[in-house]
Amino acid sequence: MSSPIFKLGQVVKGKLSSYKITKQIQETVWFAKKTNRYRNLTTEDPVVIKSVQGHFRVENERDFLSRFQGRTPYLRPMVDEIKEPVEPTAIVLRYLDDDLRRASDTKKLNQNELKYVSKRILEALSTLHEDGFVHTDVKLNNVLVNYVSANNDQADIRFTDVELADVGGAYPANHKYAKEGVPIGAPVWRSSEVILGLPWNTSTDIWSFGICLIRLIYGDNFDIMTPRRVTFDDEGYNVHILMQHFKYFGPFLPRYAELFGGGEAEKELELVIQYVFHNVPESERKPFSLVSASEVSREDRDFVCKIMKLDPRDRPTAKELLQDKWFEGNGGK
Structure with a gap:
């Protein structure tokens, strides 16, 4: 059995922000928290992170959303892409209820x-x-x-x-x-x-x-x-x-x-x-x-x-x- 890509509590860095892994909900999907700090106020917004080892599906979703998400508000958007760790490709998606x-x-x-x-x-x-x-x-x-x-x-x-x-x-x-x-x-x-x-x-x-x-x-x-x-x-x-x-x-x-x-x-x-x-x-x-x-x-x-x-x-x-x-x-x- 392969080791998980992310571990609970791990902090991963994207192009725009950092995210703390909070829960694995599927083999290739995790919940995470994005920490926002403004003056003395700190908030944590939920996001979804997707990644899979040795498959093109996440890259395909990244490229697809890069092409389409600005053209309609009715596609769940990608809000960031993980850069650390570099591999495998991981994308950050909007969280919905x-x-x-x-x-x-x-x-x-x-x-x-x-x-x-x-x-x-x-x-x-x-x-x-x-x-x-x-x-x-x-x-x-x-x-x-x-x-x-x-x-x-x-x-x-x-x-x-x-x-x-x-x-x-x-x-x-x-x-x-x-x-x-x-x-x-x-x-x-x-x-x-x-x-x-x-x-x-x-x-x-x-x-x-x-x-x-x-x-x-x-x-x-x-x-x-x-x-x-x-x-x-x-x-x-x-x-x-x-x-x-x-x-x-x-x-x-x-x-x-x-x-x-x-x-x-x-x-x-x-x-x-x-x-x-x-x-x-x-x-x-x-x-x-x-x-x-x-x-x-x-x-x-x-x-x-x-x-x-x-x-x-x-x-x-x-x-x-x-x-x-x-x-x-x-x-x-």
Whole structure:
């Protein structure tokens, strides 16, 4: 087992300030305190430090944020880069109160909150997609929030800041990973083309956003794409997720085969699609477009159905979604 990069209590120096490591929260992520001194007043601001040995992910996040964070307030920004120790690369990120998965599981979002956070996620994605970059890991765990003041218990929206985070796996849509269909993101948030190993682009982020939206609408830790009959370790887990796609947002139209590219790979993918079709009986097909208004409001249902298209060519862009009438009202501000 390799020794940790940082130790609790260690002071590391960045370009702009010094930071004391206070807690390791993941293998590659630490909480730290930045000490500020002004006259006789000393304050300690929390920050997050990321570093990983022998992997390019942190360098990728640093370079990505250097390019994009000044263009939108809805990406979690890098606030410093560690210079001592020199290796491995370490970046200092803004600390926020919570992530949207935990926040929504604690208390279901109201309609204004739903639109408020959705707009900010889409604003971040629109900025990335404008330059042809794909986030690749859009999920509620990677949407961070700050809460309004605890004294403001009358607030209709309990969040102030909403920021998309964890961009270490972001790539241009013309990157070899995208062209070769390299798997990205966590399985239940993946689009159909990613599960099938097809080339992917910015539209895969839109599908993942749609999964986020559905989860927020339902609340209560509900994952519509989680298979019920198999576990994560099952060899056919991804195919069962594809069956969930088909069950709620199918069918796969004939033109979907155009994405396969011909050859033996096309035959194999067609067999997978056939398997999905024959193993989801009609009695289990539950088109989301037919969800009752008592379960999901017609307004929310129609917006979700605009997003959740199995064919990536049919999905709207983040910019187009931001213009949708769904955002009218207080929550769309």
